[in-house]
Each structure stands twice: as C-alpha cells, then as structure tokens.
Amino acid sequence: MSNRAFNFCAGPAALPEAVLQRAQAELLDWNGKGLSVMEMSHRSDDYTAIAVKAEQDLRDLLSVPANYKVLFLQGGASQQFAEIPLNLLPEGASADYIDTGIWSRKAVEEARRYGKVNIAASAKPYDYFAIPPQSEWQLDAKAAYVHYASNETIGGLEFNWIPETGDVPLVVDMSSDILSRPLDVSKFGLIYAGAQKNIGPSGLVVVVVREDLLGRARSVCPTMLDYKIAADNGSMYNTPATFSWYLSGLVFEWLKEQGGVAAMEQRNRAKKDRLYGFIDASGLYSNPITGEARSWMNVPFRLADERLDKDFLAGADARGLLNLKGHRSVGGMRASIYNALGLDAIEALVGYMAEFEKERG
C-alpha cells in the first residue's frame, strides 16, 4: 500500500509502520481534544495519562520489578556515559568496564573524566570477534559498578549471557538490543538505552534503575543529570521530550499487540538465522563474529572483493533496501534488523544478495 522501503539503518532506525500511521492519524487532533500531543502541557491530565501508560507498558514488556524506577530522559545514550559515573562513582572510587567495541570504549573514555576506570576485560585479544568469557575477567570486588554494552551496534558483537557481579551493581548499555527478547531486569543495577534503535525517536534515553542506587550523585552533578531528582519528579524536572515519549509509548503498545518480547525473540531468531545462514553458505559474503556472540540486531558483513561494494549498495538502493553501508570506522556492509523489521525485509535482502552474487560474485 505504501512506498516505504526496507530501512536497515543502525539508528535512527525503522519504526513500525502501524505506529507511524497511528501517530499520523493523531497528529492534528489527539483523542478528539483538538490539539497535537506536541502542543500539550506536560503537566496536563491528558499528557500525564500518555506518559504513565508508556511507562506501564514498558514495565509490563520487561517485567520490571517494583523496586526499579523507569526514567524517560534526554541526551541520548551518550549522556549516560557521564551521568552514570556522576551518580554512581564516588570521588576516589573505581569502576570496572568491559571493552567489547566502540560504544563500550566511548563509555570508558567519558568515565575516566570522573574517576578511576579498570578495564576488567577486553575483546581486543579476540580482534573484537568474540566476547571474553567471564572466567578471564579481572573484576574488582570493591568496584562501584561494572559497566558493559550488551550489543555493540557497530561491531555486531552481542552478549547472549548476563555477567555475574555479586553485590557490585551491573550497569548495561542496551541501546541496540533492549526489547529484542526477554530480559531478567533483576540482575541489573541500571539499564539504559538510547531510543532510536528499538524504542522510538532519537534524543530520548530510557533508564531503568534500582531504587537503592538513587541519591548517590556527587555534589557537582548537574541537577538535570541526578537520577534521584529525575525519579522524584517523574522524569519531569524540566519539560521532557514529550512527543518522543508518546511515540515510544505507541511502540510499546505495538510490541504488546505483537505478543511482547517473547514473540519478538522468536521473530528475531528467525530473522538472524536466515541472514547469517545465507551469509555463511555464500561464497561472496562473510561475517567474522564467532557464532554465539553474533548480534541478533546488527549484522555486519563484507563482500569478498571490496571493489564491488559501491555497485552492491547502488543496486540495493534501487530496490528499496536502504542504509546497508557499514559504519565509517569499519567499512563493509551492515544490516540492522531491529524489531520493526519483519522476516519479509530479510527475505528481500537475501534475495537481492543472492542475485548480486550470481551476477557479480
């Protein structure tokens, strides 16, 4: 019905078409109130209902325990790289960080501005093609927290297990794989995710934080970055990103209609199995990540001859298979296949890849 392409962008990424249609239908006149959500006071009863429902739906989807706060903040995931140490790393203390790629290293660099960082494990000896097993980690029992990125969006390296850190709070950047499958939130002290991959529009960041970690911010922590102030004010210490929050709520509703994260797991498993299976069987395409660490959401791949890259991308564009170019730091290709993309997108991509290989491989 529409002329929408299959969008494999890593972020801002594809949103479910049904969500965009609903937002379009409600844009000028939300619920017969004669105004757009964008034009509502964030303190109004109508907007409060939207915000509360979005939070509740997310809580339902992830079975968030009652002793966790769910915050809808601004500044994207990158602001959390500073916000986490400002809140959780006391002056003079040290935090453990796991390096599995570009995003986890960005978090390290930012945390170093505020205190001591111990790289407890790194995927570097594995060329970032595998996750070091926890038996190799040098965790510090006195660390303020342990930070890792569950899915490295650029490298295509994903944890399929949750680290065990005992009493040390576990902090995770889940920007690109939150809601892709069920999750045991109780294992974590804090989960954060920039919205523009699997949640909604960019700029918004969702933080799920255990209550006992609130109220620890350093005295220099800006008011706007203090988790406790955000929690005490229902993420409305200042004007929140109201429209992004609303749109994320529509995505949560859509996810529930689809059968929640259990249904997403099935669908995402079928998608990644189909794509990796095709890549592994082909003579032209390859993905270097070891089997169990292959990302379900971001699939980087290379052509055997990089001189074909330009033609591959041009042909893909012409077929409405968009944004397959790999991150500028690594080259090659990358297909980001978040929740909003169905198996039909994978079939279209694989069909094109097979055709291209037959003609040019």
Ligand SMILES: *Cc1c(COP(=O)(O)O)cnc(C)c1O
């Ligand atoms: C995209 C991404 C970020 C950065 O998100 P911003 O919202 O642009 O700050 C951080 N971490 C991971 C894992 C990402 O995928």
